[in-house]
Amino acid sequence: MARSGTSKPPVANFDSATAMVRALANFLHGRDFPLLGELPPWSEPVMRGVGRLVNGLPRVLREQVYIWGGWAETVGPRRLRAARAEDVAAWMVGLYPQRRFPAVAIGSSNGAAVHLYAALGVPWLPQTFLMPVARAGLDPDEPKADLAWAREPARIFLEQNPDVQLHHMHDPNQDRLMIQRMAYFRVKRLRLGAAYERFLRETLEPGGVVLIVECGLSWPTTRLGERHLFQFGALGGATADEYHRGSPRVEAYLARYRSRHTRWDAPTPDGESPEAEWGFEAALRDDVERLARQQGWRVVRILFEQPEDFSPVVADLYRQWYRERGLDERRLLVESFILLEPYWTFRTGSVPFWMVFNKEPSAQALATYLDRTEPFDEIAMMLFSHGVESVGLVRIEQWRALLGRARRRGVFIGVDERAFPRDFAAFVRYHHDLPKKIGSRHPLPPAVPLGALERLLSREVRDTRVRWSG
Secondary structure: OOOOOOOOOOOOOOOHHHHHHHHHHHHHOOOOOHHHHOOOHHHHHHHHHHHHHHHOOOHHHHHHHHHHHHHOOOEOHHHHHHOOHHHHHHHHHHOOOOOOEEEEEEEOOOHHHHHHHHHHOOOEEEOEEEEEEEOOOOOOOOHHHHHHHHHHHHHHHHHHOOOEEEEEEEOOOOOOOHHHOEEEEEEEEOOOHHHHHHHHHHHEEEEEEEEEEEEOOEEEEEEEEOOEEEEEOOOOOOOHHHHHHOOHHHHHHHHHOOOOOOOOOOOOOOEEEEOOOOOOOOHHHHHHHHHHHHHOOEEEEEEEOOHHHHHHHHHHHHHHHHHHOOOOOOEEEEEEOOEOOHHHHHHOOOEEEEEOOOEHHHHHHHHHHHHHOOOOOEEEEOOOOOOOOOOOEOOHHHHHHHHOOOOOEEEEOOOOOOOOOOOOOHHHHHHHHHHHHOOOOOOOOOOOOHHHHHHHHHHHHHHOOOEEEO
């Protein structure tokens, strides 16, 4: 079995799967999640100082720090011949404690589900990860050029990795800064592979449960090969139709960034595929079920359509668990993309509500949940910054208004309101700020038995968009 000393393969620290695995692994070790797991905890004071300096720079320089910081995590095209998805899998399983678990989850990335795994005390193996590939000289508003450039690097990578499917994603709206220096190669496992299979055999208890987490989100794609897809745009502020057909919002956005285009000229989609970052590719399920039959494990599937469908379910479950423990359940902690903290969620007695990003659909998901649930006395909120005044961005005033729905106190966690959405110091401050602004403390609870979870889900999930079978 891979051990925690395994060196980090070329996956992005800003990748959702990478950050979520690190946050969960830290929690299962009984630790918190400073600096998104990128640097040792002792360096946090230094990095807070660096963050303040970066936030104090003029806008242009701040954006360059973000662009080149992302570039530093890329793999060069020449190194793709040696890049192995198996190395990523071995590194990820090596982050977890080496002990027996009653269940192991596998499948779609989802921040709300991370809190479910934390409550159950079980690990999660992601199907998808991001491998950023270095490139230069790209106009972010010319997706056909990016597709053409990436064909050969993609062919080389896929030739060496027969168990995966490559979703080349190009999003000039939300990733405008990053894609100026990299191509987004999102890699989905079609089979378990040696590292995941070994981890399951060695850590899952006899008669244990495999939870397959399946987000049904799809997106228009262009197929370039048997295992190679191109996806233009991504879940967030603009719709798939706006990416491909344009709109007044897109035209205004491009004018804001002085683009020579008024709409994007993207490759014509020839089908729908699982969304590159969040969607579940069903081929993996067959391999999981094969191994489960051989080993006598039970398979339970958790199915939902949108990533945020899971957030109100997990929030309600936490409220229920807190009530059963006699704890106050009127404090909500709103998390954003990779800014999440399972350890301090429990220690502060907070109810987690995870948002995909900082865009209008996420704000609406939070507002809808607040409309239908019992009011919270306190609401605390982290906000991811991606550096762009993009289509669908929710202004800081609107986020502040959502905090105002708390009965007693609404507060940002680690957010520089003046710098948002170029508040790059938020990636450092969220962890330091959280225990400072929420003074309540509770011991880490024992893991919730899977049977108790299923009984709760059978009652609580009935009226939601989440299904549970097996």
